[in-house]
Amino acid sequence: MEGATIVGDVDLLERASVWNHVVLRGDLNNITIGQVSNIQDRTVIHAARTSPTGLTAAALIGKFVTVEPNCTLRSCRIQDYCIVGARSVLMEGSMMESHSVLAPGSVLPPARRVPTGELWAGNPARFVRKLTDDERDEIRAVAVEVRRLASQHSAEELPHGTAWRGVEAQRAAQIDGGLYGWVDLRRAKYNIRVKEEQDAAARRL
CATH class of the missing domain: 2.160.10.10 (Hexapeptide repeat proteins)
Structure with missing residues (x-):
């Protein structure tokens, strides 16, 4: 276990x-x-x-x-x-x-x-x-x-192994090939918060 x-x-x-x-x-x-x-x-x-x-x-x-x-x-x-x-x-x-x-x-x-x-x-x-x-x-x-x-x-547990490495390599290849874009969620949330603060300041003026 x-x-x-x-x-x-x-x-x-x-x-x-x-x-x-x-x-x-x-x-x-x-x-x-x-x-x-x-x-x-x-x-x-x-x-x-x-x-x-x-x-x-x-x-x-x-x-x-x-x-x-x-x-x-x-x-x-x-x-x-x-x-x-x-x-x-x-x-x-x-x-x-x-x-x-x-x-x-x-x-x-x-x-x-x-x-x-x-x-x-x-x-x-x-x-x-x-x-x-x-x-x-x-x-x-x-x-x-x-x-x-x-x-x-035991039957319900996921098997231990290194299959995740193949998945990560495939995802990286798809991003490099332009099939998917990489999104920085931390930066995206920061930009949204800055935009909301700017809009709120503009409304007060």
């Missing part, structure tokens, strides 16, 4: 989507985004060299994971089928087990673990309740829908 920055050791697996102005910093360690997972607008994911838990400091995100906008993830692990709410922060060594949800605006401290099938919220994040069967099923559906939107956005 537009404005996304991907640096270093970053693996994007099949049908993963990275949205506008996301930053993936794999300069110190690996970042892996699993199949059909999505990282939404202005989220930052980066990895430290080492983790306080002694586990890998890589940032590992499983499949069918939705990371909503404005999140910060650092050297954490998110298993399959999870949702990270908008503006959440996951710190070093934290972990979300499969089929779990972190509510918007939550902070998961270092080495804290969200067990499977649970909803956590708050700063620091704490257990709220168990997810219903419908909510667990909805996690996959959300990721699939975001993947569909990513494909739609």
